[in-house]
């Protein structure tokens with residue numbers, strides 16, 4: 265492997281210095297883009313990638329990596345003597361998200377569509393000498409995008425004669441490897457495979473599996489290039505799998521402050537990368553003050569805010585949109601739970617929004633927009649939640665300060681253990697500087713010694729707007745829980761520990777009406793109550809514990825009649841009321857059912873008891889009868905001895921006495937049962953007993969039918 269290319273100036277050599285020179289049509293497009301010189305990563309990569317070298321390229325965000333592979337792919341196709349036929353593939357580019365794939369597709373499209381002759385604008389349609397050319401049979405056909413949300417593209421692929429595919433791993437794998445794909449798409453002539461954001465592609469198991477399937481399917485005789493701002497060990501493994509003597513191109517940035525040693529950094533030099541420490545309860549307050557401060561002081565017009573989960577994006581989008589201080593802001597949400605079409609529209613709405621510091625635009629998003637997406641003109645990136653994967657940090661921050669422009673990034677960190685994240689990043693060559701706490705006058709200050717009253721005022725404002733629509737309360741709880749779950753997934757788990765989270769504080773920042781019933785919160789509350797009691801005790805004994813008291817926030821659930829709290833959407837509210845009614849009917853019914861089941865159980869056990877008692881009684885009775893018979897026999901024998909003429913034999917006398925006894929026994933049995941029945945309740949008991957008996961009979965009958973009868977006589 266070649267040695268890494270060292271630190272490079274912001275812009276490198278001119279395009280014309282590439283040898284052998286680029287095709288004129290490519291140079292023309294670059295000229296029209298206004299790019300007079302190559303960036304360092306481009307001058308390091310393009311000449312090598314055009315030749316027969318595999319490249320592994322690591323360069324900071326916004327340094328121009330996309331053109332570093334787009335231009336070599338196009339140049340190699342242009343130079344090929346035999347043109348690609350329909351159905352033959354020349355290049356495949358894989359990217360981790362559909363947004364990034366679509367963006368790369370647009371760059372290829374921009375170059376290739378320049379080859380389609382435009383109709384003469386001076387002539388109207390009818391007077392054109394020849395009909396405008398169609399892209400059906402161009403010199404170089406247009407590329408094709410293969411992602412979720414794009415229609416199954418075999419027909420388009422064949423009709424356009426595309427030979428460049430750009431897509432996400434799963435969709436590309438099924439496009440190439442399905443039976444249809446195997447017969448339609450010919451890969452034997454494939455020249456280049458590019459993995460953009462290669463470390464991301466290879467760190468997700470699903471993506472990695474699909475990437476490996478695609479790599480195995482493509483011919484070994486090809487060029488393979490890997491690109492990212494952050495490379496990982498996974499990349500090393502893949503290099504072993506599919507690259508041939510790759511050249512490693514690392515564009516490092518070095519920073520030298522006066523009197524200090526030269527330091528290497530993994531973020532663009534034009535990026536002011538900062539952290540802001542506040543209480544959990546003050547996070548949303550600081551977010552809003554950051555917007556206002558950047559707008560007022562620096563005329564910032566475009567912001568991107570990252571959250572850890574889709575639910576948090578969805579919730580904050582709705583809440584912030586309703587807050588009076590942000591009424592002039594244009595907010596957009598973007599996350600992976602949105603359908604592809606909506607994601608597409610959201611992104612283009614944000615990018616094309618004519619924002620200014622008087623009407624700023626804010627994109628609230630998850631990591632779906634962290635990598636690769638080339639937002640033009642972002643002034644400030646704010647990370648409301650630090651990313652669970654620390655590698656995402658520089659990618660997120662890198663949505664600003666692109667291609668040499670200045671930009672600012674701020675990560676919000678809770679006071680306490682989260683502050684260790686600053687050193688954690690410094691070790692990874694991501695130095696951060698401090699952004700001071702913003703007070704109510706938007707002045708930079710120290711974090712206040714007790715909770716900023718602004719946080720409680722904001723809580724009241726958020727709660728007020730939540731109370732207009734129950735859906736917001738649902739979304740708030742969902743967002744809160746999902747963010748806590750995400751918190752447990754931090755790779756830097758020794759810094760981000762759930763047990764250190766101030767749940768009340770976070771609930772204030774979310775504006776929740778009440779705390780969700782999570783076991784973690786219950787546990788935390790118990791500990792906190794112990795701590796409060798301890799503080800109280802110290803207070804009684806020693807007096808001043810102000811400092812400690814200040815950190816235990818006074819949380820109060822909002823008083824809400826949850827049965828009456830309605831959804832704004834009529835259909836949702838009707839459904840809720842119906843569900844409520846059904847539930848109350850069901851609970852009444854289930855209470856009744858439960859009583860019936862209990863009663864039946866009791867009767868059954870009484871019946872079982874009665875059965876065993878009967879047996880016992882029978883045995884005793886037989887013993888009694890035996891004794892009596894013996895006594896009668898003895899009496900009779902004595903009588904016979906006295907009066908040998910007597911006509912009443914012992915059997916008759918026994919039968920008569922038995923009959924009399926049985927009658928009295930039946931009466932006894934009934935009385936016993938009747939006595940117990942008082943527990944369950946009069947006639948109801950009888951009907952239940954009958955029901956049980958008929959159930960048993962029915963059960964027995966069915967079993968007999970099924971089994972030929974006779975086998976289950978002893979069932980009960």
Ligand SMILES: Nc1ncnc2c1ncn2[C@@H]1O[C@H](COP(=O)(O)OP(=O)(O)OP(=O)(O)O)[C@@H](O)[C@H]1O
Nearest residue numbers: 299301302303325326327328329330493636638667
């Ligand atoms: N030679 C150049 N001169 C000026 N601007 C350029 C040049 N090459 C690319 N750019 C612009 O720089 C911006 C960033 O480029 P690109 O998206 O390729 O960065 P990247 O390195 O891929 O970033 P990321 O790591 O975030 O994906 C784009 O707007 C692009 O048009």
